[in-house]
Amino acid sequence: MTYQNYSLKQLQQIDAAHHLHPFTDHKEMREAGSRIIAHANGPFIYDSDGTEILDGMAGLWCVNVGYGRDELADAAYAQMKELPYYNSFFKCSTPTPVLLAKKLTELAPKHVNQVFYGSSGSEANDTALRLVRHYWALEGKPEKNRIISRKSAYHGSTIAGASLGGMEQMHNQLHGAVPNIVHVMMPYAYELSLPGESDHDFGLRAAKAVEDAILEAGADKVAAFIGEPVMGAGGVKIPPMSYWPEVQRICRKYDVLLMLDEVITGYGRTGEWFAAQTFGIEPDTITTAKALTSGYQPLSALLVGDRIAATLVEKGGEFYHGYTYAGHPVACAVALKNLEIMEREGLVERVKNDTGPYFAKALQERIGGHDLVGEVRSIGLMGAIEIVRDKATKERFLPAGSTAVLVRDHAVAQGMMLRATGDTMILSPPLIWTRETIDMACDRIAKALDLAQ
Ligand code: PLP
Numbered sequence: 001m002t003y004q005n006y007s008l009k010q011l012q013q014i015d016a017a018h019h020l021h022p023f024t025d026h027k028e029m030r031e032a033g034s035r036i037i038a039h040a041n042g043p044f045i046y047d048s049d050g051t052e053i054l055d056g057m058a059g060l061w062c063v064n065v066g067y068g069r070d071e072l073a074d075a076a077y078a079q080m081k082e083l084p085y086y087n088s089f090f091k092c093s094t095p096t097p098v099l100l101a102k103k104l105t106e107l108a109p110k111h112v113n114q115v116f117y118g119s120s121g122s123e124a125n126d127t128a129l130r131l132v133r134h135y136w137a138l139e140g141k142p143e144k145n146r147i148i149s150r151k152s153a154y155h156g157s158t159i160a161g162a163s164l165g166g167m168e169q170m171h172n173q174l175h176g177a178v179p180n181i182v183h184v185m186m187p188y189a190y191e192l193s194l195p196g197e198s199d200h201d202f203g204l205r206a207a208k209a210v211e212d213a214i215l216e217a218g219a220d221k222v223a224a225f226i227g228e229p230v231m232g233a234g235g236v237k238i239p240p241m242s243y244w245p246e247v248q249r250i251c252r253k254y255d256v257l258l259m260l261d262e263v264i265t266g267y268g269r270t271g272e273w274f275a276a277q278t279f280g281i282e283p284d285t286i287t288t289a290k291a292l293t294s295g296y297q298p299l300s301a302l303l304v305g306d307r308i309a310a311t312l313v314e315k316g317g318e319f320y321h322g323y324t325y326a327g328h329p330v331a332c333a334v335a336l337k338n339l340e341i342m343e344r345e346g347l348v349e350r351v352k353n354d355t356g357p358y359f360a361k362a363l364q365e366r367i368g369g370h371d372l373v374g375e376v377r378s379i380g381l382m383g384a385i386e387i388v389r390d391k392a393t394k395e396r397f398l399p400a401g402s403t404a405v406l407v408r409d410h411a412v413a414q415g416m417m418l419r420a421t422g423d424t425m426i427l428s429p430p431l432i433w434t435r436e437t438i439d440m441a442c443d444r445i446a447k448a449l450d451l452a453q
Helices: 008-018 026-032 069-081 093-107 119-136 159-163 166-170 198-217 243-253 277-278 306-315 328-343 347-366 402-413 435-452
Strands: 036-043 044-047 052-055 112-118 147-149 181-184 223-227 257-260 286-290 300-305 374-380 382-387 419-421 422-428
Touching: 008 347, 026 181, 026 402, 052 435, 069 328, 093 112, 093 300, 112 119, 112 306, 119 159, 119 223, 119 257, 119 286, 147 198, 159 166, 181 198, 198 223, 198 243, 198 422, 223 243, 243 277, 286 422, 300 306, 328 347, 347 374, 347 382, 347 435, 382 402, 402 422, 402 435
Parallel strands: 147 181, 147 223, 223 257, 257 286
Antiparallel strands: 036 044, 044 052, 112 300, 286 300, 374 382, 382 422, 419 422
């Protein structure tokens, strides 16, 4: 029996009765019910009432090639018929993860030539954490095991992912985080820069917090620094261009590895295949997932730089770590086809040269001037709108986030899906958006802002 045999109301009742959702207040959910998204096509999602909504979040930062791609379904079907599953353990491989590893290392920065697969961003970050600690142990420095991360970072929901992350609410529920992880300030100029401080200087000061943390722990105790190139779930916080090169310089100075979490930014979002290329840095690990398959299959790839890979190979010894679905043949077949579509349609170049700049201008000109908006910012096709009570003083509404939620609800009613995180509205649309889609989104967001006023 398919869902068409059920009414929306019935589906919501069954959902409330049996389905525990992620990041959800289950009491509230029981009372309000969920929005059931039944199908999707191109840039639009549809609920089981048939309501059309423009998806400003690409699902959850992942559907970069948009919905309804028959080619991806066909790739999955063909692979399932040929070989639905075999593992990559015990000196075995299957063809698609091998070919995908080749492709990924061609797209990645030059010093990245190895890939470790998982099924989610969280898993990939668990792998990254274990890998950097393993690296230092192989180098004869097991005590060099601390990780520096940032407040408000999101690195996943497993215990390691949440411990790496800097979300206070998540830490409050961890009841025992992974030890030896510290969190420093984030490069969030809108709230944290000083009066008169330039963006450039703020970026350097935020990077200095990394150096301070290294010095406080002692460089011989610090394994790595981890960060999202652009903080995503924390509110699309875009660092000044001075930040990442300075963080890299500091990491090199103290022989600390640099881990970049590109689960959101990987595969075109910032206008390059990887944000490492946008910011001009060479991290030792790059965590990727989501848009690797445009969300059509669960798959993550931890891209591993030559420095770590060389030690793994030269020193040898088993790395006791891996997942049943690592290098899943069907997920990898879909990823290969997804990357082929992105290349064929020039989606990454389009973000860089056309839709990214147009998106930035449209947000500034059509949303930035609204009374409720303190700042708009974007990079490539990810953007943020700061909701404030007072533009000049940056005073927020109380309770925190209340007006942002109102804007979001009005936006959805206008046929526009975007997300509210605290007082920040965030956008991360499919990369197939055109200038016309951006105009449509701005019209709907502007209307939602008016209605929330
Ligand atoms: N890292 C970042 C930067 C993310 O945004 C996310 C998810 O949104 C994750 C890791 C976790 O990925 P997943 O939800 O696939 O485990």
